[in-house]
Amino acid sequence: MIRDPHQQARELIALGSHGLKDTEQTWLRTHLNGCASCRDYTQAAEQLVRSLRSISISADLALVQTTKMRIRLHAQQLRQRQERQWLVWMSCILVGLSAAISTPLLWRGFEWLGEWARVSSPVWQVGFMVFWISPAIAASLIFLARGTHLTDTDRTSRR
Amino acid sequence: MNTAVCYFVDGMESETSAIARGLRRRDPDLLDRLIEQYQHRLLRYLVYLTSNRELAEDMFQETWIRVLERGHQYDPKYEFSTWLFSIARHLTVDYLRKKKPASLDGLLDEEEGVSLDPPDNRPSALELIAQHEQAEQISAALVGIAAEYREAIVLRFQEGLALDEIAAVTGAPLGTVKSRLYRGLNALLPRLKGAQA
Numbered sequence: 001m002i003r004d005p006h007q008q009a010r011e012l013i014a015l016g017s018h019g020l021k022d023t024e025q026t027w028l029r030t031h032l033n034g035c036a037s038c039r040d041y042t043q044a045a046e047q048l049v050r051s052l053r054s055i056s057i058s059a060d061l062a063l064v065q066t067t068k069m070r071i072r073l074h075a076q077q078l079r080q081r082q083e084r085q086w087l088v089w090m091s092c093i094l095v096g097l098s099a100a101i102s103t104p105l106l107w108r109g110f111e112w113l114g115e116w117a118r119v120s121s122p123v124w125q126v127g128f129m130v131f132w133i134s135p136a137i138a139a140s141l142i143f144l145a146r147g148t149h150l151t152d153t154d155r156t157s158r159r
Numbered sequence: 160m161n162t163a164v165c166y167f168v169d170g171m172e173s174e175t176s177a178i179a180r181g182l183r184r185r186d187p188d189l190l191d192r193l194i195e196q197y198q199h200r201l202l203r204y205l206v207y208l209t210s211n212r213e214l215a216e217d218m219f220q221e222t223w224i225r226v227l228e229r230g231h232q233y234d235p236k237y238e239f240s241t242w243l244f245s246i247a248r249h250l251t252v253d254y255l256r257k258k259k260p261a262s263l264d265g266l267l268d269e270e271e272g273v274s275l276d277p278p279d280n281r282p283s284a285l286e287l288i289a290q291h292e293q294a295e296q297i298s299a300a301l302v303g304i305a306a307e308y309r310e311a312i313v314l315r316f317q318e319g320l321a322l323d324e325i326a327a328v329t330g331a332p333l334g335t336v337k338s339r340l341y342r343g344l345n346a347l348l349p350r351l352k353g354a355q356a
């Protein structure tokens with residue numbers, strides 16, 4: 001299919017001179033030399049681009065200052081959140097390590113206590129489970145309560 | 160000449176790398192500098208994208224907040240302005256999509272130009288901003304064409320972005336960008352001729 005050369009020329013003009021390959025520029029120049037209507041189109045497009053560049057829309061000083069202030073505040077909040085997360089991760093690692101070390105010792109301790117108190121194995125084993133799991137449950141409750149509190153604060157501050 | 164090109168490319172890369180490092184650190188001084196440097200370009204793009212100065216100013220602030228939060232995602236292979244405009248565009252499209260079920264892309268299907276003005280009768284922000292007659296005419300003509308075309312024209316001719324950079328900002332294929340520029344110019348020129356007549 002043969003394309004309309006005028007449309008092709010106008011498509012190239014619309015890309016701007018910096019968006020064209022050398023061959024396209026050469027073709028366009030040749031076409032414009034022989035086509036008055038496309039030359040008019042080019043002039044109108046160039047005039048439009050010049051006018052577009054002459055329009056000044058500038059940001060107010062207040063907007064820029066407010067944005068900078070918000071950015072600094074938000075950066076601080078993000079830093080604090082990151083520090084909190086780091087603290088939580090470190091606590092998790094420490095708790096994990098201490099659990100790995102203390103669990104076998106505790107198990108033996110409860111076993112000894114069970115023998116000393118002359119109770120059956122399931123009894124001291126249930127005792128061990130309760131003792132072992134209760135700090136984790138307490139910590140989860142604290143984290144949950146703290147999490148709810150933080151979410152509420154965030155919502156309030158956004159309002 | 161090749162040495163000069165290499166020097167230029169290396170210079171650009173080292174600058175974008177410095178920006179990427181600063182953004183990863185969330186360096187507030189760097190962000191202050193970037194806000195200063197890109198304030199007018201970003202706001203101008205947002206004003207034309209939204210056709211609403213107030214909304215553009217809100218999106219301006221949200222864009223910088225997003226830059227702070229997602230700074231680690233910036234790839235120094237690309238110009239910072241391309242990434243910045245892309246963030247601004249995503250935020251604006253998301254906002255408009257939540258506000259009403261239409262995106263900038265959806266507006267392309269419309270035959271007539273549709274502006275993103277809220278449905279009120281006040282003069283648009285662009286009309287208020289225009290300082291002189293010619294600027295007023297161009298602003299009015301720009302508001303009258305489809306948002307996708309307006310965006311392509313502003314990015315190309317006002318912000319001076321390359322075609323592939325516009326494609327990166329808008330997420331559209333290069334062919335679509337070229338077609339938007341052509342159609343945009345075709346939609347804009349008769350409006351300006353009509354205004355000047």
